[in-house]
Amino acid sequence: MRTFGSLLVRGLIVGLFAGLLAGTFAYVLGESRVDAAIAIEEAGSHAHTHDHGDNTEPAAAEEEEPLVSRDGQRAGLFLATSLYGVALGGLFAVAFTLLRRKLRTGNDAYAALGLAAAGFVGVVLVPFLKYPPNPPAVGDPDTITKRTVTYLLTLVIGLLAVWAGVALSRWAARYGEVARLAGGVVGLVVTVVAAYLILPRINEVPETFPATLLWQFRFASLGTQATLWLLLGFGYAVAVDRRPSRSKVAAA
């Protein structure tokens, strides 16, 4: 048995590495899209300064001398993904500790992988499909609070949907293997679709924003998060796995 401290530290370390590598993915595949979007944003803000109303002067002043340069932000990308990775790794370790006994597998590595898959669906895929991430130049600053709240809601709903899928699949298991799988799909999909219908529709993509760039950015964002969760899952699986050979040696 491992102590909670040991499980937590493993999660933090795995999360740090997963975050660094997700940052590398984002740097290679995402930064050029962010740059392209910022170029559009700047071209737009110079042409339509009247859109900003009262904020024209402070905004213009900020553009003259940004608090952090573009190079600084490129480096800050790694800081952001690393810290986010550490936070996710810690939360993952707590979830693993508290939920491990509920997961019906004798294999800790499989348990970690299953938990990561569930986390990816709930925390990444469900929010992504309802509110796809947007590059700079897309999004009305006045609705940031609404968008933040709805984003966090989809995240919680995503986790609830995964739970509903697992619960229904376990209940349906008494009717056979097909029922077990169908129950999981129904529990997940019904919860997600219901939530999507209730949550407000938000589309703030300007008519003139290039569709190709938008989706290149969104796939880069999805890839960044997929990298993070994939490495978190496999990394934690390796970190908690105990090779059978070692216990056999100890027993002998």
Place this chain on the structure above:
Amino acid sequence: MAAPAQSVAVPALSPKLLAAALLSVGLMLLLAYLVGFDQGAVSRSGMYLHELMHDGRHLLGVPCH
């Protein structure tokens, strides 16, 4: 110790474990908040950290300006 098929690597549930888990969740959420949403209120760095992590926020799918 021979590992039985159902052996699990986690400690048994106890009030102490739950307290530690809760504290960890709080700290991790604070850290995630710092990356995703803080605009200086927690970091006490004005907008500096917020701007520094701008690209990361966008690419991690967090809504941003």
